[in-house]
Amino acid sequence: MQYSAIKDLIRGQVEIGTPVEIRGWVRSRRDSKGGFSFLSVHDGSAHAAIQAVLPGELPNYQSEALHLTAGCSVIVRGELVASQGKGQSVEVQANALEVCGWVDDPDSYPIAKKRHSFEYLRSVAHLRPRTNTFGAITRVRTVLANAVHRYFYERDFQWVNTPLITASDCEGAGEMFRVSTLDLHNLPRNAAGQVDFNEDFFGREAFLTVSGQLNAEAYCLAMSKVYTFGPTFRAENSNTSRHLAEFWMVEPEVAFADLNDDAALAEDFLRYLLTAVLNECGDDLAFFNEFIDKGLIKRLEGVVARPFARMDYSEAIRILESADRKFEFPVAWGEDLKSEHERFLCEEHVGGPLIVSNYPKDIKAFYMRLNDDERTVAAMDVLAPGIGEIIGGSQREERLEILDQRMAAQGLDGLEWYRDLRRYGTVPHAGFGLGFERLLNYITGMENIRDAIPFPRVPRQADF
C-alpha cells in the first residue's frame, strides 16, 4: 500500500516535488479550455479533497478522464506541486490515471454533487459518509470515542463490557426490546396455555439492556474505577429528533466516591473530551462552525474555559419560580426539570454549564442514594448551554436497608445479585451516564440525533 493519505499531503507531511500516488473518490471534475482537467479527489482521511491536474497528454485522457463523474474511484500518480489555484496550497500534477470503479448511470447517482437535505441523506445512509458533512461527523466521532477511552485509560479505569442481553426487566429506565428465538408462527405453550419461555433460548424472557450501570456497579465494587462504553436500547415509540432505539452510552462508576466526586469527574471528563475535539478536529469543526452552527466553536471553547456552576435542585426551583418568564411546563418542587427550564438556568441565569444536584426522590431511580432530608436523592445533572442535560448521574444507595425500602416503594423485587453488592463489603460509590450521540450532536451542531450515528434505528426504520 505505497500511497499517500490525502491528509498527509495537504498538511505538509510530504515535500513538494515528491512523486506521490493518491487513491480515492472523485468529488468533481472541471475541464479547462487549455485542454486539461482538474479533479477533486477525497479519501476520507481529511475534510479537504485534493486537486489533481490531469494533463491532456494522459493516454486515457479522452477515453476516461473526460468521463469521470462524482463518485468514481481513481488512482492518480504524479508529483506533489505547489498549487497556483485558490483554496489549496498543494495539488498533484498527474502523470497517470487509473479508474477503479465507474458510477453506474451518473445522472441517478444518489449523492451527485448538489446539496441534499439531511433527511434525504438518511435514506442513503450507505453513501452519505462520502459527503462533506458525514465524512466530518465520522472523523469527529472517532476522535471523540478515542478520547473517551484515552481519558479513562490514563486514569486506570477498567473498561467493562456489560451485557446487552439481560433477563432483568426492572431497571425502570424505559421500554425494552424482547430478544427471542421462539418461532412466532408456532409459539410453545405450557399446560396453562401461556407462552412457555422455558423453551426460549435463555430459558426465560430476555431483553436488550437500557443501561450497563447495575452490572458496572458489580465490577466497580471489585476494581474501584470502571466504565462502560457500548450500545444501549430503548423501545419507546418516539419519533423525534432526540430519540434513537439504539445508541451508545458512556457510564463510569467509581468506588469510595460521593456526589461531589461524581460531579467533579463529570466536569473534568466533559472538558477533556471537548478539548480533544477542539485540538484534533480543527478542519472539521471549522466546517461545522461555518455551515451548520455559526457559534459552535465559541460555545465549545466557553464550556472548556470556565468552571461549571453548581446549584441544588431546590435552589433551581426557587430561581425558576421567581424568573420573569412564562414557561410552557409548570415549575414546582417535586416536578422534574424540562428542557426549557434547564436551558433557562444554564443559558440565561448562569450563562454557562451548570450542575444541578439533589433532586426529589420520587422522580428518580431506586438506586440513587437517599439524602438525610429523606425527600431528595444524591442525583446530579450536567446542563450545557444550547442543549440542556448532557450528563445524568448519582451517588448510589449503598445501604441495603434503604435500598430495599426504595425498591419496595417502586414495586421492584428480584435483583438479589445487586443486593449482594450491599451485603458484602459495600462502599459509597457514584457514577453517571453520557449519551454519546447527544454529545456528538452538541459538538458538531447537528440537530437530529439520527445524523450522529452511522445507521440510525428508530420506529419503523432499520434499513441497511
Added chain:
Amino acid sequence: MQYSAIKDLIRGQVEIGTPVEIRGWVRSRRDSKGGFSFLSVHDGSAHAAIQAVLPGELPNYQSEALHLTAGCSVIVRGELVASQGKGQSVEVQANALEVCGWVDDPDSYPIAKKRHSFEYLRSVAHLRPRTNTFGAITRVRTVLANAVHRYFYERDFQWVNTPLITASDCEGAGEMFRVSTLDLHNLPRNAAGQVDFNEDFFGREAFLTVSGQLNAEAYCLAMSKVYTFGPTFRAENSNTSRHLAEFWMVEPEVAFADLNDDAALAEDFLRYLLTAVLNECGDDLAFFNEFIDKGLIKRLEGVVARPFARMDYSEAIRILESADRKFEFPVAWGEDLKSEHERFLCEEHVGGPLIVSNYPKDIKAFYMRLNDDERTVAAMDVLAPGIGEIIGGSQREERLEILDQRMAAQGLDGLEWYRDLRRYGTVPHAGFGLGFERLLNYITGMENIRDAIPFPRVPRQADF
C-alpha cells in the same frame, strides 16, 4: 479522593515514609501473637494486594479490626514503610482503620478465601472480579481493548459503530436472535392469519447482527480505512467452552487493499496487541503463566518474535494428506479445515503462526472475492499455536456481476444498498474479523470463553 491506588504504592510511585490512605477490600486477615494484625487489601488497580499492619493500639482494634473477614471494605490510613515480611517490598503501618462495609454472614460469603472452580465462579459472576483470576482478566481485557483502539487510531482508521439491530437476515454467518416489541400473548395478525410484522417496532422483522462487516464496507468505501469493535450475536444452541451468544468482535476494513495487504495487516495487528499486553500486563501475565498455563508467556513471545508463515489452502490439504497422522475428520480438497487440522499445520508442520489463504469458494461466504481459478476465493485465516483460527478475513468481491452470481448461487437477494457499493465507484477492499474473547482466552490461557467476558450469555443463561 485524596487516596492512593495500591498499584502506585507497590510500584514505588510513592516515597517510603509518606502518609498514605488506601481504600479497598480485605483479602485476608492474619493475627500476630504480638497483639497486632496483618490485613491484605486489594482495590483492583494491581494484581497484588497490599499489606496493612494494624497495631493493637487502634481504638477499634478489638471492636472491629479483629472481626474483619475476606470481602469487608476498609479505609486504612497510615505510613508507607518498607516491609519486613516476605512477598512485598512495602506495606502500610496503619494509624487509623475505618470499616465501610461488613460481610453479611462471613461463613456464607460466596467467594471466601479458599479456591473455587471457574464453573462455580460463573454462578457468582457479580462477585468473581474480586478474585485474583478475574481481577487479572479484567485488567488484561482493558489493556487489550485499549490497544485495539490505539492501533487503529494511530493509523487513521475511523471507528464505525455499525448497528446491532438489523433487518437483513441474509448474512449467512449463523442463527440470529429476533428483536421485537410485539406482545407474544396477543400477536397481531394480518388478513391471511400470519403474524403481522408491520405492527412490530421497526415495521418488519428485525434481528441482532452477526457481524458489522457489510455496514463497515459502506463506510470503508468513503473513509478508506475503518473498523468496528462492538458486540455481535449468535443464536446457536451450542453449549461449549468456545461459544457465546453475545461476544465482541473487531472488524477492520481497508479500501484499495488486496488479500496480501489484509494478511499483512492481520499479522501486524496481532503482533501489536500481544506486544502491548506483554509490556503492560507483566504482573497479571506472570500470574496466568504460573497458575493457569505454564508455557503462556513463552508462547506469546514466540508469536511476536517471528514472521507468520503463509500457505495456500491447496498446499495445506496436500500437507495434511501426506501427514503421518490419523485425523478424526476427513481431509479432502473442498472440505473446511477443522481445528485438529489447523493445529497440526501451525503447531507441528510450521511450528508457529500461519496464514492459510485461498479457500474453496463453496465453503465460504458470498462476499469473498472469486479468484481467477474460479474454484477458490481470496479468503485467509490466521492460525496460532495452541488455539487454531484466531482471525478470519478476505478480500471482498468488488465486481457487481460476480457478486450477483455468487448471491444468486447462495439463494440470496435483497441487499440493494450493498450492491450499490459496487455500482458507485467500487474499489478492491479487504478486511477481517477477530473474536475479542477468543483472543483474550489465548492471551490469558483461560480455557472457557465464558470466563473472558464479564457476564456471559449462553443457552439457558442470562443471569445478572
